[in-house]
Amino acid sequence: MGNSKSLYSQKHHFQFSQNQIDYLEKNTPVKFEEKLRKQNLFPLTPKTLEIFQINIGKMCNQVCKHCHVDAGPDRKEIMTQETMALCLKSIELSGAHTVDITGGAPEMNPNFRWFIEQVSSLGKTIIVRSNLTIIVSNPQSYTLPDFFKHHNVEVISSLPYFTAQKTDIQRGEGVFEKSIKALKMLNEVGYGRDNSPLKLHLVYNPTGAFLPANQISLEKEFKQKLKQLHNIDFHNLYTITNLPISRFLHYLIETNNYNDYMEKLINLYNPLAAENVMCRNTISISWDGYIYDCDFNQMLEMKIETESQYQHISFFNTNILSHRNIKVNQHCYGCTAGAGSSCSGNTI
Numbered sequence: 001m002g003n004s005k006s007l008y009s010q011k012h013h014f015q016f017s018q019n020q021i022d023y024l025e026k027n028t029p030v031k032f033e034e035k036l037r038k039q040n041l042f043p044l045t046p047k048t049l050e051i052f053q054i055n056i057g058k059m060c061n062q063v064c065k066h067c068h069v070d071a072g073p074d075r076k077e078i079m080t081q082e083t084m085a086l087c088l089k090s091i092e093l094s095g096a097h098t099v100d101i102t103g104g105a106p107e108m109n110p111n112f113r114w115f116i117e118q119v120s121s122l123g124k125t126i127i128v129r130s131n132l133t134i135i136v137s138n139p140q141s142y143t144l145p146d147f148f149k150h151h152n153v154e155v156i157s158s159l160p161y162f163t164a165q166k167t168d169i170q171r172g173e174g175v176f177e178k179s180i181k182a183l184k185m186l187n188e189v190g191y192g193r194d195n196s197p198l199k200l201h202l203v204y205n206p207t208g209a210f211l212p213a214n215q216i217s218l219e220k221e222f223k224q225k226l227k228q229l230h231n232i233d234f235h236n237l238y239t240i241t242n243l244p245i246s247r248f249l250h251y252l253i254e255t256n257n258y259n260d261y262m263e264k265l266i267n268l269y270n271p272l273a274a275e276n277v278m279c280r281n282t283i284s285i286s287w288d289g290y291i292y293d294c295d296f297n298q299m300l301e302m303k304i305e306t307e308s309q310y311q312h313i314s315f316f317n318t319n320i321l322s323h324r325n326i327k328v329n330q331h332c333y334g335c336t337a338g339a340g341s342s343c344s345g346n347t348i
């Protein structure tokens, strides 16, 4: 079931986000908006901005089958240093305490290290979402664990399972072995060890059309197995529900799982999770400097609801941002099912 090409390279009709939105709107029996209305939560509005998430490019050394970014080696969209400089100014204005850097593989952006150095000088908590295999991809990357340590970067890495078979099915052949090697390198410099301030968290997302199991039990199981089999330590495990967009939407349809999966998400709608969706304290910036309510809206090209000039980082305005309504659509069911899902795992 592994992919070798992005939807973009395949010229698949889902490379255009509007086609995904149209499909979701046509094929979801209950509107997400209606669920919010029932609990007086529509329109959804932001709370205090805490996290500034920046997607610095779609380029990646992997082509995972569930990827909501449709990332891959064939994607050339990456953030320029000029746009990064605009982000830095906006981070200072925003009052956000955390800068969350993602991709693609963010490390593949040639200005990645420069950017981390600049964000580090602002005194913010820095998160880097690393796919791990990039750390062992070439000799230059071997220094990443030390570089992360130097800037006290919090590393969040995907590992869909503690066995090679399940990991490689989702992320590509050989990914598990390389991920283990990279985790060992991170552990060696102090990441993930008990009481270490160098934070290393793992992300679990299901390898098929099902929801993640209980986060606490899975964390326990992952900790035990990774320690026992590979002597690897990490801090927390975040379980993330796959949202029905991009390559995962394609997968659901191809495998005739779309209707069942959406039904599950709708039936498991949790009002408490809806109160706590991540778009309420996070904004998301794309490689070309546009502002979105979250990384998923970014991939569906649903820019924030405001006058067009304020949709770009060059006109970053905290007042406009805090008074906007958040754009929602049917994919949002992925954030509100069960214990809720966000880039930092469960939301309740």
Ligand code: SF4
Pocket: 060, 061, 062, 063, 064, 066, 067, 068, 069, 070, 071, 072, 103, 104, 105, 131, 171
């Ligand atoms: S490593 Fe992440 S960004 Fe890259 S293809 Fe996989 S899911 Fe997408």
Ligand code: SF4
Pocket: 277, 278, 279, 280, 293, 294, 295, 296, 297, 326, 327, 328, 329, 331, 332, 335
């Ligand atoms: S998909 Fe984005 S906009 Fe929708 S609920 Fe989740 S975080 Fe909010």
